[in-house]
Amino acid sequence: MRKKYVVLSLLAIALLLFVTGCKKKIPAPAPLPPPVVAETKPAAPTIATFVAEPSSIDRGQSSTLRWVVEGADEVSINNGIGTVMASGTRQVFPNNTTTYVLTARNAGGSVTRSVTVNVNVPPPPAPEKPPAPVASLQERVNQLVDAYFDYDKFGIRLDASSALTQDADALKSIFRDFPSASLILGGYCDPRGSAEYNMGLGDRRARSAMEFLSNLGVDTSKLRPVSYGKEVQTCSEATESCYQMNRRVHFATGN
């Protein structure tokens, strides 16, 4: 066994001697100089400038992107612009505020810089009127019916109660469609009492109707009672039918 080790060792020594003996014997060709590129990595490119002029436009106007890049193999801008020269300008027409990203590349790496063009979007056109209330506020109010009263009274009669019940539904719908509407609930009297007393009586009639409407769920904070006493007459004959026309509450637009 020991002989085996000795032989192997001798062989290894002989081989080593052979190899070193060969090297010196055969002249090797001059090694190629190592490539410069591979040897020292180049610096990443520099984006000296990347601006949008102006940086804020109205929709439909243009902005100019201007850039200066040094040391890049390839320069590109996103948003569909693509590869560009190392320095240059490009007019853009963004529809909305857009951020442009410039990417400069070379073997040393890539750098990016972004610039944003703010686009002022014009206010949207007035929204189309909701289709439900086809009639104007005035037209809707004109459809409200008057409620009538007995002479020198402000109690709600049966006919007045059905008139006001009808008005209550209409008023709720009006206030739903015209949330900012405020209406006058005018109280009127026939010409027979004194002007002074009728101012008070007209107010009583308006308040009486308001209370009735309130009980039906109408938002009466949107109704303003105004007494016109006997100062505004719809009918001027000295007949009971005409007097009756004047003893009423009447809705009107107004503040």
Next chain:
Amino acid sequence: MKMTKPFRVGLFSLLGLTGLVLSLGLAWAQSERTSDIVLKILGTSRPKIALPDLRGTGAALDLMPVLNQTLYTDVEMSGVFKVQPKSMYPLQVPQRREDFRPPEGNRYGNGLYLRDWSQPPVEANWLAVGYAAEQSGRLVLFGYLYNVNEPDLANAEVFGKMYYGSLDDAGARAVAHEFANDILKQFGSRTLAGTRIFFVSNRTGNDEIWSMNFDGTEQKQFTQLRALTLMPAISPDGSLLAFTTFAEGTPKIRVYSAETQQRKPFVNAVASMNATPEITRDNQHIYFSSTADGKSTQIYTAGINGAGMRRLTYSGAVEVSPRVNPKTGADILFVSDRGGTPQIYKMNADGANAERLTEGTGEAHNPAWNPDGETMAFAWSRGYEPGNYNIFIMDTISRQYTQLTYGSGRNENPWWSPDGRRLVFGSNRNGQSQIWTMLADGTQVQQLTSSGRNRMPVWSVK
């Protein structure tokens, strides 16, 4: 049972006689009762005066119609006298003291004897005479007052004076007012000349406040608010005018200087209505009706600028037209329907002790205090259809009343003259409402306006 004919005749005669006596008695009682209030205001008997037209010479001639009309209006409207009809006057009218003659026997002097004026048909107690002329470019009026019941001419002349004025209509009116005032002063009264009436007129298209002289002359627009403006109230001294206006959409009160027409500060209560203002005699407070409680129209008081508002009534009824006693300031007349229909009530200035003055029949509105602080005038539909008001006056203490107009249309908003002897009121007796005046006994009814619709008069001392 059979009655003999004579007995039956006798019975019916007796019944008829009883009826006659009863009705006579009622009529007597009625006239006695009504005259009480009128007599209290106008005096127990009104002296009779003869007021012949004065004559003028030269440049004064053309001014005589204005001068005579002014003198007559002043004297007649005062209600101090009964002016005897001119058609009864003698043919010769003395113009100065030298024109009178001492009477001879029982003869008629054709106007130159004093007794020609005291005896039928003139039957006057007093006689005012005189004449006007031009003197150094001015108008001079010689005016005399005679007691024609005085037999002695020397004692009969009450006064003889000269009055100077400019030689034009204004001067003629001025001297006539002065002469009239001197006549009335002898009887403890004075001319209404210089007093004004504020009223509501729609002649511009809107109801606005207007003013005019007591005789209807010089009608002038006071407010230019171009909005329904009504219910004027004048302070007892004539310096402040308050009213109700829709200039801001709802009825609100405004206070103005009656003289300069400048608006005074007044803060309205937060309410759907503030109306029917009334100014106290010290010009420091205002009474008014307001819906400040959000329920009903009640009576309130506040400072003249609206500050310090205080509620006086708590009835929940419709209550308007507060009128403060101009003599005492202690009690307030107002209209309320707390009893069912609008009637006139009286309460203390603090709102206590409200009591109804009118009977409860018909509708009673527009109370107005006589300057005496006892009598009130008001509009009442008693005895007529609703809306057909007549002017009544009532003694607020005894509650006796008398009716001054009788069913000629709608008569309302009475207001007393500063001398308390006349009333101004609105009446539609000729169609549209116009301003009228009358003596406190219902006579001497005169129309003062005719253009547009005119109503709600208040009489100012100046």
